[in-house]
Amino acid sequence: MAKGASISGFPEWLPSERVVEQRVIDTLRNVFELNGFIGIETRAVEQGSSLLKKGETSKEIYLLSRLQEVGHESDTPIEDRLGLHFDLTVPLSRYVVEHSGDLAFPFKRWQIQKVWRGERPQEGRFREFVQADIDVIGNGDLPDHYEVELPLVMVSALERLREFGLPKATVHANNRKLSEGFYRGLGLTDIEGVLREIDKLDKIGADEVAKLLVEGCGADEAQARACLELAELTAADGKELSDKFDALCAKHDIASDSDAYVLARQGLDTLAMIVDEAARIRPGSVIADLKIARGLDYYTGSVYETFLDGAAALGSICSGGRYDNLASQGNKKYPGVGLSIGLSRLVSYMLHTAGAHANRVSPASVLVAVWNEADRSASNLIANQLRSRGIAADVAPTAAKLGKQIKYADKLGIPYVWFPADASEEGAQDEVKNIITGDQRPADAQSWEPDTVYAQQTVTVEA
Amino acid sequence: MAKGASISGFPEWLPSERVVEQRVIDTLRNVFELNGFIGIETRAVEQGSSLLKKGETSKEIYLLSRLQEVGHESDTPIEDRLGLHFDLTVPLSRYVVEHSGDLAFPFKRWQIQKVWRGERPQEGRFREFVQADIDVIGNGDLPDHYEVELPLVMVSALERLREFGLPKATVHANNRKLSEGFYRGLGLTDIEGVLREIDKLDKIGADEVAKLLVEGCGADEAQARACLELAELTAADGKELSDKFDALCAKHDIASDSDAYVLARQGLDTLAMIVDEAARIRPGSVIADLKIARGLDYYTGSVYETFLDGAAALGSICSGGRYDNLASQGNKKYPGVGLSIGLSRLVSYMLHTAGAHANRVSPASVLVAVWNEADRSASNLIANQLRSRGIAADVAPTAAKLGKQIKYADKLGIPYVWFPADASEEGAQDEVKNIITGDQRPADAQSWEPDTVYAQQTVTVEA
Structure with a gap:
């Protein structure tokens, strides 16, 4: 394939940056579920008629056409074409009406998904980004108290994100x-x-x-x-x-x-x-x-x-409100209240302004060395023993010189390198080396544990 | 908004079904990371020129157009238009070439994302679905041993999915x-x-x-x-x-x-x-x-x-291979080997054939009752105490009759209902009732723990 080129407005994270985004998503999901919100995912597309109905962003929609339809797109009115959703509120309203018989109301849901806005490329704004939403939808009516509870759930979520460098919200x-x-x-x-x-x-x-x-x-x-x-x-x-x-x-x-x-x-x-x-x-x-x-x-x-605090230039990072008329079916109304975090911009701030970064690129704690290709099975066995006990492990890609294998671990941030015992030597024992501290000691794949501080991929913020 | 209508080929799960999909995703991610694969996410769109290059699915692409471009789509050659990716291999190849300077090779990555295929709607096939991929990409060359290791990682992942009703793979x-x-x-x-x-x-x-x-x-x-x-x-x-x-x-x-x-x-x-x-x-x-x-x-x-085993009609649920010529940059080649699970079809099988289902719709273990709206703060406080200890809690939507509040918990599958003490009664204590067993006892929000079997949202398979 020819050299790829980045497309303006469609951000993509490097592996170490993706670790931060993934932790942010995991944290939000955890807070939302602790608060009893139910996770859903809606399809990425909606009917043009739904997308065009409400909201100032209606002019920033991406419409789809199948390759076979190219040149004949105009045969179908925009209302009947499919378009990518530009937020998660319009899809939620449609989902609630479509599945109302299967939902318990008030329906509290969280949803973390990509959305797309067909903005002009030159503006330098995101055209694809992740939103993290919570909403509660009532059947007929919806008590006021959710109008204070939902922003407070978001506040507690944003509070948790301070460990990734976010200022007070x-x-x-x-x-x-x-x-x-x-x-x-x-x-x-x-x-x-x-x-x-x-x-x-x-x-x-x-x-x-x-x-x-x-x-x-x-x-x-x-x-x-x-x-x-x-x-x-x-x-x-x-x-x-x-x-x-x-x-x-x-x-x-x-x-x-x-x-x-x-x-x-x-x-x-x-x-x-x-x-x-x-x-x-x-x-x-x-x-x-x-x-x-x-x-x-x-x-x-x-x-x-x-x-x-101190990031006025970012603008609002979490917005929303109460909407009583977005979803209805015949006489029945489904009023809702919800807030949405613009997650991609937040992650961008954490990475580029707050200095959040992963302690390592690889999820593995251990790289098992390979002395020669004929012994790869022995190294695989050690790695599998570690994995079966929940310790993420990688195996050296080639039986290169040991220095090269250690360099591979170092490049991925893997803290431990495991040296399988020499099978030809009686009583020889495996050893494991912490390549950050230099500490090396005998180890048994059935019982060894990494030091707590090196056990997990974590995100820290530069001082 | 008008009544929504489902769109053929774009499946959407109900909340209880989504629990199964989410667990499957969590499980795969866990297995992939235990094996040292690095998680990335690529943008949903690629240039038409990339999408059209390879593969039989090239005729099943969704192209995008901004709303303002409607009627003028043909002004832009298809190669220069944006389209939704139809798999995760073509985007990976582009990502690797684009970011080769920032990656350590061999680059082992996992990726779980939606893909889209612009098939004819009447075929009843998925046009939007989730794929779960692992690949390893070499810089220049790639050792053969990955051609056995990668299918084995998938086998161990599929083995873990047997708890959700999947037969032996x-x-x-x-x-x-x-x-x-x-x-x-x-x-x-x-x-x-x-x-x-x-x-x-x-x-x-x-x-x-x-x-x-x-x-x-x-x-x-x-x-x-x-x-x-x-x-x-x-x-x-x-x-x-x-x-x-x-x-x-x-x-x-x-x-x-x-x-x-x-x-x-x-x-x-x-x-x-x-x-x-x-x-x-x-x-x-x-x-x-x-x-x-x-x-x-x-x-x-x-x-x-x-x-x-016993599900031949499903066809292949995890496919892939070695590709030596998909990614290149000048003289440099990036050979790869990878496999892809068609996750949506798998989840569909688990739900509709194997009988996998969530033990409850809500992630909450506890619903805190509300005696009257004036006392809602007290119920919120209890819920927050539970949440701060990692126990997911919801609060009754209204101070309805107790039977109605219990019915709400029951509908969501929440096993415990918490009764706050009557503040006007000296020495009164909170009580918590397991509405499945009927067991009711005094409890303190600072120390109470749910029984293990009721603590978590889980997925089980019908006998």
Whole structure:
């Protein structure tokens, strides 16, 4: 095959980097399962009609065509073609409706899978990446308490990832109803439009957003500035949130008995519950931050973004919210709440910024040396004895000079090299050498154990 | 979202079925890593030029197009378009060439990932499925001993899968050089053609194959029958193989000093080594079976297929071979040998034929009951205490009647329900009930442990 070439936006890890990604995945799975989430995997493709329905990413879909169909793709309407999923929420909604009879509700699920976005290559963004999601889906209704529990599960998961170099994470929460009520109270009607522009605040700044609100969302200058004031509001507890919000409503003449205020208050009460309950369980892990808007338009209540201390440039690394209308079947609704970690970006940060790295490339603790090819069976036997006791072992690729065999172990980071006894020598014993410490001693494949510190492939962070 | 619909060829497991698949994946990963294989993951897409180069599946590729490109797909030649990989060998070859400077050779890698084949939907075959592969790739050369070690790693992996209901597996090995030498000795020249037709033997029978050999591969009736005689040859050890083969050569006047015989003998020696060495380590696990041809044309030496006792209809569940020319860069060659398990079909067999099933849907061992919503924090605290000690716990979704909460646990298969103490009652203690045995006793979330048999989500096989 000709020399391969990397494809922009499709990251691939080297073996030692993959160790870090795999540990991150294992850790997340462990936390999700400890919390009673059920693992599923959905097919990589969905019908175009499903993919096109919701969300701003609908323009970044990869559609599929069979080789035989090339040139005739247009014969099939896009809605009937297959496309790669761009997130794990749309597939979950479809899965829940399709299998509702076989699921127990509320259905708590975790899912770690690749997703694809057909972005323009030149942007340097990932077009293939791994997401790690948790969601809970109700049948008909879904209690509010999941809106605080799910971000807290993610916080505990991200806390566990600090051993791989991740800084402390803080969830910033808002509620769509709070924003909508306030905007309506100001007299605005293009709620989705306002949310979409507010979502750009961190990227383009307040003045640009104000301009967009005036130009595209029917706001006058005062209304635009009021929206921005709301977006500046943050609070660490429900009382502070409530006081600041009411002061803002008073300033902008939003009457506390208006429909708009009532809607906003509904959102505010949920948000206050979330920050207060989170503070009880994990102080400082969740704050109210009213600029959080989430571009995707399927959210209907709580919305979350998560930021890492000292890594603002990364943006939100774990986002989500409550969506009451994504899945339905006839009269039946399946409201949900969930969050998604952008895992590939996180691993990239760990590797390239935090200095996380595997202690060795190979999972093997031991390389069994081979004195000559005729004796390879003896070395294989030793390796199999070690493996049967759970000790990962490799066998030297060739009966090269011993120095070359040790160099192979060293290159793979394998800490021990095993020297089989010379079969021609009476009473000769196997020996094992730790090539890191130089320590060498007699050993029996039926009972020897590696020192704990050298037993496992691990990930450490540079000091 | 509208009601979802399953898409033919894209299987999806229910949560309890996914438990089985996940355990199978975990088990394979464990075996592969015990044997010193390094885990990698490659991107799902390759350049069309890579995908089209080799292999009979080249006509079953899914090509991608961005939504914005719809209608203009033909502007880009297929070679420059992206397509989903149809196996894990072609991506490995590309990965090795691309990253050769960062890898230690021989490079032993495992890889478990989805692959896609753009087959016609009506065939009822999987178009998306999981493959589990091991390969070893050399830099320049690759010792023969891997041609026996790799099938044996797969045999030990398949042996471990017997706990999920898999019957005993036997690897059937052949060697392309042996077949080619014999065919050339007969006077045939369209070697790839003959191999392709012989590969159909199990499906269409000897008479049909003979007809195809005559009609399409330039064979006369006698040559065709000789090819079929070779295909009938099986042997459990090298001596038997050698004797039978030489008898066949004598019968068909293939001189033992001809170039053709020398080539065949080269393949025979490797094959004899494989069955003899395998017999020493795992008697009965590998046999020589000269009808094994493997349609894919990138194999150059050993080829393997694996069959399960009493499950002939499944066909080969683990196939592969040696390929010396798949990856190269300038003058440098990267010969490889590897095998691939068709994991999705295997899991399907375990679930639907062998009766493998999870003991419970939820990973949680415990459901903590909630007496009323105001006390939910107390239940969350108990669950978190259990989780911090590695015990997976869920909390009741609502403070419904106790019977309803127990029913929820039962539906998810959660064996224990935890009753928090009544906070208003002095000295009251938590209690935990095993809802399978009915046993109920006082418990402390800081120290309680589930009985071993109920502690973990496991997979069992129906008697």
